[in-house]
Amino acid sequence: MKGVSKVYGTLHALSDINLTVNAGDWLSIMGPSGSGKTTMINLIGCMDSPSSGSVILDGHDISRESAASLTRIRRDKIGLIFQQFHLISYLTAVENIMVAQYYHSMPDEGEALEALEKVGLKDRARHLPSQLSGGEQQRVCIARALINSPDILLGDEPTGNLDEENEGIVIDILRTLHNEGATIIVVTHDPEVGDVAQRKIVLEYGKIVQDIDQTRPLDPKESGGRA
Incomplete structure (x- = not known):
C-alpha cells in the first residue's frame, strides 16, 4: 500500500497508509473500533478500491481495476475467512468447499476432503453447518x-465468535499454515490472536501508529513497544 487513503463521504477511514507485507509474512492488524482495520483488509482483499494511492499485489497495481477484474483477482489469489461463517446452510461441509472450487476451476471432492482433513474435520465432511x-x-x-491455493490468506476477526478452546484450535491451524509458507493477514480485537503473528500493526483514526516486529526480543530500555 503506497500513500493509500479511503474516504466515505466526510469520513476518512484510512489516511496516507504505507505498508509492505512480504510473501510468507504473518501480520496482525489491531486497533479500536472505527480505526480502519476492516477498510484496510477490504482493500488488500480486492473487495474495495482506494480513494487515492496504490495497492500493489504481486507487482500488479490493483487500485484502479474494475469490479469484475477485482473479483477475478480475489478468486485466484486470495482466501477469505470471516467472523460470520457464510456457509451455505443446505450444503454439507465438503459441498461448501466444492462451491469455492467451482467458482475457481472445477470441483474435486477428493481435494475438498483433503482440505477438511488438513483442519481435522474429514470425519464431519457429510454434516450440514x-x-x-x-x-x-x-x-x-x-x-x-x-x-484454491491462494497467495494470501485474509482473516477478518476469524476467532471473534469462538470460545477459548476453539480459538486455540484456529490459532494452531494458522500457525501450521504459516510454517508451511502461507502469507497471513488477520484483523483482530483479540490480543492473544494479535500477539502470535510475526508482526503487528496498530491503527488509530485511519493511521498506522505502531508497526511492531514480534520476532525481536523486547529491549528493557524500550518503553514504547517494539517498533
Whole structure:
C-alpha cells in the first residue's frame, strides 16, 4: 500500500497508509473500533478500491481495476475467512468447499476432503453447518479459503465468535499454515490472536501508529513497544 487513503463521504477511514507485507509474512492488524482495520483488509482483499494511492499485489497495481477484474483477482489469489461463517446452510461441509472450487476451476471432492482433513474435520465432511459447532464451522471456512491455493490468506476477526478452546484450535491451524509458507493477514480485537503473528500493526483514526516486529526480543530500555 503506497500513500493509500479511503474516504466515505466526510469520513476518512484510512489516511496516507504505507505498508509492505512480504510473501510468507504473518501480520496482525489491531486497533479500536472505527480505526480502519476492516477498510484496510477490504482493500488488500480486492473487495474495495482506494480513494487515492496504490495497492500493489504481486507487482500488479490493483487500485484502479474494475469490479469484475477485482473479483477475478480475489478468486485466484486470495482466501477469505470471516467472523460470520457464510456457509451455505443446505450444503454439507465438503459441498461448501466444492462451491469455492467451482467458482475457481472445477470441483474435486477428493481435494475438498483433503482440505477438511488438513483442519481435522474429514470425519464431519457429510454434516450440514447446523450439525457443526461454531469452531467446526470456522475450520470449514479455513478449508474453503485454502482450497484454491491462494497467495494470501485474509482473516477478518476469524476467532471473534469462538470460545477459548476453539480459538486455540484456529490459532494452531494458522500457525501450521504459516510454517508451511502461507502469507497471513488477520484483523483482530483479540490480543492473544494479535500477539502470535510475526508482526503487528496498530491503527488509530485511519493511521498506522505502531508497526511492531514480534520476532525481536523486547529491549528493557524500550518503553514504547517494539517498533
